[in-house]
Amino acid sequence: MPQACKDLVSSLPSEEDWIATSLCLYQGFRFPTWLFKGVLACQNHFQAQPSDILLVTKLKSDTTWLKAILFALLNRAKYSDSDSQRCHPLLTQNPHDLVPFLELKLYLEQENPNLTAFESPRLFATHLPYSSLPRSVRDFRCKLVYLCRNPKDMFISLWHFVNKLRPEGKGQTPLPKCLDKFCQGLSPYGPYWDHVLGFHKASLEMPEQVFFLMYEEMKEDPRVHSSLKACRLCYLKSEDLRTARLKTQSLSSLTVSNPLKKGYPELDVSLRI
Numbered sequence: 001m002p003q004a005c006k007d008l009v010s011s012l013p014s015e016e017d018w019i020a021t022s023l024c025l026y027q028g029f030r031f032p033t034w035l036f037k038g039v040l041a042c043q044n045h046f047q048a049q050p051s052d053i054l055l056v057t058k059l060k061s062d063t064t065w066l067k068a069i070l071f072a073l074l075n076r077a078k079y080s081d082s083d084s085q086r087c088h089p090l091l092t093q094n095p096h097d098l099v100p101f102l103e104l105k106l107y108l109e110q111e112n113p114n115l116t117a118f119e120s121p122r123l124f125a126t127h128l129p130y131s132s133l134p135r136s137v138r139d140f141r142c143k144l145v146y147l148c149r150n151p152k153d154m155f156i157s158l159w160h161f162v163n164k165l166r167p168e169g170k171g172q173t174p175l176p177k178c179l180d181k182f183c184q185g186l187s188p189y190g191p192y193w194d195h196v197l198g199f200h201k202a203s204l205e206m207p208e209q210v211f212f213l214m215y216e217e218m219k220e221d222p223r224v225h226s227s228l229k230a231c232r233l234c235y236l237k238s239e240d241l242r243t244a245r246l247k248t249q250s251l252s253s254l255t256v257s258n259p260l261k262k263g264y265p266e267l268d269v270s271l272r273i
Contacts, residue, residue: 012025013025018178018182019187023190028129037108039107039128041112046137050140052124053123054125056145058127060157063125067098071123101125103126127188129194130202143209144210146213147218148200148212
C-alpha cells in the first residue's frame with residue numbers, strides 16, 4: 001500500500017466489524033482497510049468512457065448471476081448462431097473474469113491498470129456507493145445497473161459466506177451480534193440503506209442512465225422484467241420494447257454455489273433480445 005494511502009487510512013475513524021476485519025469510515029461509508037488501496041486508485045485513475053456500463057451491487061446480492069446475464073446480452077450478436085454459441089466464453093470462464101471488479105480486482109492489483117484491451121462498450125462491476133464512484137463515471141453519464149436484494153436475505157447470505165471462511169474449530173460467528181453490527185452500518189460498503197438509497201435516488205433523477213433492479217423481481221420472472229431494462233441498456237430502438245424477449249434459463253441454472261467454480265455448463269448462452 002502506498003505511503004499516502006497508509007497515512008490517509010491511519011487518519012480515518014475505524015472499527016472492527018463482525019467479519020473480523022477493520023473498517024475505515026470514508027466519504028460516509030465503511031471500507032475494509034485491506035481494500036482501501038483499490039478504492040483510492042479507482043477513484044483517482046479510472047477514466048470512464050460514455051459507452052461504459054457498470055454493474056453495481058452490495059456484497060452477496062447475486063452479482064455473479066447478473067454478470068452472466070449482462071455479458072450475454074452485450075455479446076448476443078457475436079454469439080448468435082449455434083456454432084459460435086458452442087465456444088461462448090460463459091461456458092468456460094467465470095463471470096467474475098469476464099466482468100471484472102474495479103476496486104476489488106483491477107485497481108487493487110495495479111494502481112493504474114491498462115484497460116485498452118477491453119472492447120467498447122466496456123462492462124465492469126463495483127460495490128462502490130454512488131457518492132464514491134470515480135468522477136468520470138458521473139461526468140460521462142455512463143450506464144449504471146444497480147441490483148438491490150432484500151437486506152434480510154443479503155445479510156444471511158453474507159453471514160453463511162463468512163462462516164465458511166472461518167478456520168475449523170472456531171465455530172460460527174454469533175448471528176445476533178452480527179445482525180446488530182450490520183444494522184449499525186458496520187459491514188463492507190455499509191450502511192446498507194445509504195448504499196441502496198443513493199442509487200435509487202439517482203435512478204429517479206436520471207432514469208435513462210441509472211437502472212435500479214430488484215433481485216426478487218428478477219428471480220420471479222427474469223424474462224419479462226429484464227427484457228424491458230435490457231432494451232434501454234443495450235441501446236435498442238423504442239419500438240423493440242413491444243417484442244423484446246430475453247431468453248434465459250431458470251435462476252437455479254445460472255447460480256453458482258462456488259464463486260470460484262469455472263464455467264456454466266447449464267447456462268443457455270443464446271441470450272438475446
